[in-house]
Amino acid sequence: MDSQRFDRQLRFVVEIDKLKRVLRQTTLMDATRNENSAEHSWHLALMALLLAEYSSRPVDLARVVRMVLVHDLVEIDAGDTFCYDADANLDKEERERRAAERVFGLLPGDQGVELKGIWEEFEEMETPEARFANALDRLQPLLHNLHNGGGTWRIHGVAREQVLERMRPIGVAMPELWPFVENALARAAEEGWVR
Numbered sequence: 001m002d003s004q005r006f007d008r009q010l011r012f013v014v015e016i017d018k019l020k021r022v023l024r025q026t027t028l029m030d031a032t033r034n035e036n037s038a039e040h041s042w043h044l045a046l047m048a049l050l051l052a053e054y055s056s057r058p059v060d061l062a063r064v065v066r067m068v069l070v071h072d073l074v075e076i077d078a079g080d081t082f083c084y085d086a087d088a089n090l091d092k093e094e095r096e097r098r099a100a101e102r103v104f105g106l107l108p109g110d111q112g113v114e115l116k117g118i119w120e121e122f123e124e125m126e127t128p129e130a131r132f133a134n135a136l137d138r139l140q141p142l143l144h145n146l147h148n149g150g151g152t153w154r155i156h157g158v159a160r161e162q163v164l165e166r167m168r169p170i171g172v173a174m175p176e177l178w179p180f181v182e183n184a185l186a187r188a189a190e191e192g193w194v195r
Contacts (some may be wrong), residue, residue, distance in 0.1 A: 044068035057128035074099035135173035150193025
């Protein structure tokens with residue numbers, strides 16, 4: 001056994017536990033508390049397993065699961081950036097790139113390069129897997145807001161058009177689900193959950 005390699009892997013495992021402390025704006029569906037980023041990633045992984053049949057293109061499901069499990073690890077350093085906060089999003093890319101260098105740099109070289117590459121693939125949204133993973137990343141908080149009385153939309157005064165724009169990756173990667181999104185947002189508008 002290569003003890004240095006194992007030490008680096010363990011250091012990474014200990015470090016990623018910090019993702020459990022990163023609170024998202026999204027509350028749980030029962031609205032009892034904010035979701036953390038680790039819970040979000042776990043939820044996306046299960047959604048990938050369940051909803052792969054709606055992907056517009058065949059996907060490597062194992063790669064999608066790896067992608068959604070690592071996509072928010074950068075938030076350990078960069079924090080969760082609320083998608084509807086224009087100011088906070090101005091430097092998001094730079095904060096997350098620096099975080100990726102540090103967090104994935106904890107791993108042995110080959111594993112660090114692999115996981116950072118998976119994270120970059122998710123961010124670039126150019127492969128079918130990345131488009132599907134991003135669509136899931138948009139769908140999950142939509143479901144939360146639908147089940148908790150408008151949640152972050154209502155709290156932050158988010159407009160229906162902002163949500164529609166944010167949901168566009170669902171229409172690309174899972175077009176069969178787009179009518180669900182449109183109907184959900186029509187209901188949210190009727191309920192006064194979005195402006």
